[in-house]
Amino acid sequence: xxxxxxxxxxxxxxxxxxxxxxxxxxxxxxxxxxxxxxxxxxxxxxxxxxxxxxxxxxxxxxxxxxxxxxxxxxxxxxxxxxxxxxxxxxxxxxxxxxxxxxxxxxxxxxxxxxxxxxxxxxxxxxxxxxxxxxxxxxxxxxxxxxxxxxxxxxxxxxxxxxxxxxxxxxxxxxxxxxxxxxxxxxxxxxxxxxxxxxxxxx
Ligand code: GTP
Ligand code: MG
Numbered sequence: 001x002x003x004x005x006x007x008x009x010x011x012x013x014x015x016x017x018x019x020x021x022x023x024x025x026x027x028x029x030x031x032x033x034x035x036x037x038x039x040x041x042x043x044x045x046x047x048x049x050x051x052x053x054x055x056x057x058x059x060x061x062x063x064x065x066x067x068x069x070x071x072x073x074x075x076x077x078x079x080x081x082x083x084x085x086x087x088x089x090x091x092x093x094x095x096x097x098x099x100x101x102x103x104x105x106x107x108x109x110x111x112x113x114x115x116x117x118x119x120x121x122x123x124x125x126x127x128x129x130x131x132x133x134x135x136x137x138x139x140x141x142x143x144x145x146x147x148x149x150x151x152x153x154x155x156x157x158x159x160x161x162x163x164x165x166x167x168x169x170x171x172x173x174x175x176x177x178x179x180x181x182x183x184x185x186x187x188x189x190x191x192x193x194x195x196x197x198x199x200x201x202x
Pocket of ligand 2: 036037038051052058059075076
């Protein structure tokens with residue numbers, strides 16, 4: 001699963017404005033600041049293809065990146081950004097739900113979950129919603145390079161991941177595929193690309 005070419009195509013504010021060539025696509029979702037844009041850069045091995053930021057709420061539109069002229073990686077705004085104005089928060093629901101329900105070329109969703117913190121209700125709600133709407137999902141745990149910290153409850157990524165997978169059993173008979181990653185060290189990058197390749201995207 002080599003990325004020879006990665007090209008930004010466009011930003012869209014709603015599903016009906018998204019590219020229409022019909023290439024298959026993979027969308028990344030997750031809480032603001034979980035590392036969606038960073039993961040895209042790690043996947044394509046380019047530092048600044050997708051814009052990242054320390055401040056949550058950086059990505060505000062649906063961004064299409066064309067890979068090897070054959071398939072799209074789609075960067076979406078994060079959810080659960082408490083400081084965003086209410087208007088923006090409701091907007092997330094409006095336009096991303098519309099995107100998920102209507103985008104025919106969507107092959108699978110990568111749901112990014114921060115491995116540094118205990119399971120968050122908002123992430124479980126998102127998995128639940130995707131599952132109920134029959135949208136295939138792969139769980140991608142991010143920031144697995146970070147060691148346990150007091151402020152994160154003194155737990156390792158592995159402990160948070162086990163807890164999260166345990167909680168998922170309430171929503172799925174079979175645990176969805178999941179992968180541990182770090183955009184900083186490149187952990188999980190090849191495994192993730194192999195996983196996408198076997199979905200016959202490319
Ligand atoms: P929004 O666009 O605001 O929804 O955020 P995002 O999910 O796109 O997050 P982004 O990629 O901008 O990363 C947020 C912050 O987390 C940045 O400061 C990144 O450097 C950091 N970060 C992302 N991935 C990793 C990782 O794997 N390890 C570590 N240690 N930090 C990471
Ligand atoms: Mg982003």
